[in-house]
Amino acid sequence: xxxxxxxxxxxxxxxxxxxxxxxxxxxxxxxxxxxxxxxxxxxxxxxxxxxxxxxxxxxxxxxxxxxxxxxxxxxxxxxxxxxxxxxxxxxxxxxxxxxxxxxxxxxxxxxxxxxxxxxxxxxxxxxxxxxxxxxxxxxxxxxxxxxxxxxxxxxxxxxxxxxxxxxxxxxxxxxxxxxxxxxxxxxxxxxxxxxxxxxxxxxxxxxxxxxxxxxxxxxxxxxxxxxxxxxxxxxxxxxxxxxxxxxxxxxxxxxxxxxxxxxxxxxxxxxxxxxxxxxxxxxxxxxxxxxxxxxxx
Numbered sequence: 001x002x003x004x005x006x007x008x009x010x011x012x013x014x015x016x017x018x019x020x021x022x023x024x025x026x027x028x029x030x031x032x033x034x035x036x037x038x039x040x041x042x043x044x045x046x047x048x049x050x051x052x053x054x055x056x057x058x059x060x061x062x063x064x065x066x067x068x069x070x071x072x073x074x075x076x077x078x079x080x081x082x083x084x085x086x087x088x089x090x091x092x093x094x095x096x097x098x099x100x101x102x103x104x105x106x107x108x109x110x111x112x113x114x115x116x117x118x119x120x121x122x123x124x125x126x127x128x129x130x131x132x133x134x135x136x137x138x139x140x141x142x143x144x145x146x147x148x149x150x151x152x153x154x155x156x157x158x159x160x161x162x163x164x165x166x167x168x169x170x171x172x173x174x175x176x177x178x179x180x181x182x183x184x185x186x187x188x189x190x191x192x193x194x195x196x197x198x199x200x201x202x203x204x205x206x207x208x209x210x211x212x213x214x215x216x217x218x219x220x221x222x223x224x225x226x227x228x229x230x231x232x233x234x235x236x237x238x239x240x241x242x243x244x245x246x247x248x249x250x251x252x253x254x255x256x257x258x259x260x261x262x263x264x265x266x267x268x269x270x271x272x273x274x275x276x277x278x279x280x281x282x283x284x285x286x287x288x289x290x291x292x293x294x295x296x297x
Contacts, residue, residue: 001216004047004061004105006031006054006096007070009038011170012111012163016068016208017041018297026212029061051089054096058103066107066215067100069093072140076172080115080136090139097147101154107215108151112162112223116141119261125268126162126223133261144223157221159214161207164227164267168204169291177201180238181292184247192251193258195234199265200227203287205297206280213276220275227267228280237284244288 003020007013008030020026021041028044040046047060051071061067071093074085097108115137116130132138144160151158167177183190207226214220235253242249272278282290289295 001025001066002027002029002064003066003068003215004029004031004064004100005068005070006049006057007072007111008032008040009036010070011168011172012166012204012208013070014039014170015168015204016070016211017044019205019208020212029064031057031061051092051096054092055099057096058099058101058105061100061103063103064100064105066109067097067105068109068211068215069096070111072111072136075113075136076174080134083135086135086139090143093143094146094150097143097150101150101156105156107157107159108147109159109161109211109215110143110147112144112160113137113140114162114164114225114265114267116144116162119263120266121264123266123268124225126225126271148222151221157218159211159221160223161211161214161226162223163202163207164225164265165199165201166204166207166226167201167287167291169293169297171204171291176234177237177241177288177291180241181245181288184242184245184249185292187248190238190249190251191255192235192238192253193256194254195238197234197262197264198231199234199237200229200231200267201237201284201287202227202280203282203284203290206282209281210272210276210278213278214272217275217277224272224275225267225269226272227265227269229267229269229273231264231266240284241288244285245292245294 118131118133
């Protein structure tokens with residue numbers, strides 16, 4: 001299987017490169033920005049191309065079977081509500097999908113998000129209406145629909161993993177998990193809101209394995225929720241981090257005011273399990289140890 005990964009230096013891209021790069025049945029082409037540093041397998045082909053030039057990506061990358069498209073600017077914080085930035089992401093990534101379809105790729109894979117669902121109540125399946133409430137989520141939805149149409153017109157497969165809450169080595173330092181790990185490694189106090197929201201965290205390597213399994217199944221297409229299927233209150237995850245790190249930090253819930261939307265995430269992953277023959281392997285405790293560098297990847 002010949003796989004081209006755009007955004008190979010991203011959080012997901014680095015782990016996907018590391019995992020796919022040791023498989024003898026996979027030939028890798030990695031797309032990075034000019035001048036980017038990447039720890040790539042010796043036999044991987046490196047293509048330098050910025051997002052603004054993705055309309056040329058098919059010519060630059062050459063022949064392949066699977067295109068995995070990961071780049072997206074402004075996926076955190078206030079940038080999620082910047083319409084021009086999010087529109088730029090949409091245009092560049094759709095251009096990449098069009099270029100790779102024209103180049104003869106048989107499978108297109110995007111990087112979806114739970115943000116496409118918006119604020120939900122109850123269980124979330126792939127049939128849950130897409131009511132994104134951020135510009136980021138809205139343009140992710142638009143890319144999903146337009147790429148699905150593109151794939152149908154070309155008679156090829158399109159797969160969208162909808163990631164809920166991935167974590168792992170190299171993740172954004174200001175996420176809840178990464179910030180708590182940073183404080184607990186130094187035994188500092190951890191002040192949080194009540195953390196009663198329901199969440200579902202999936203270790204990044206397990207997500208990568210799920211994507212690769214979907215790519216290998218010729219019947220797999222469409223959207224797939226990516227999570228463990230076992231949601232819990234955020235406070236339970238925080239206490240698990242303390243246990244995993246054997247930290248002496250004092251954790252104080254409810255001392256910080258929560259100013260965001262109260263969102264419970266209760267994803268159903270039956271479709272992923274069925275079509276990928278997949279189960280998550282990494283317990284949250286082990287995932288935290290790996291993320292914190294206390295356990296081998």
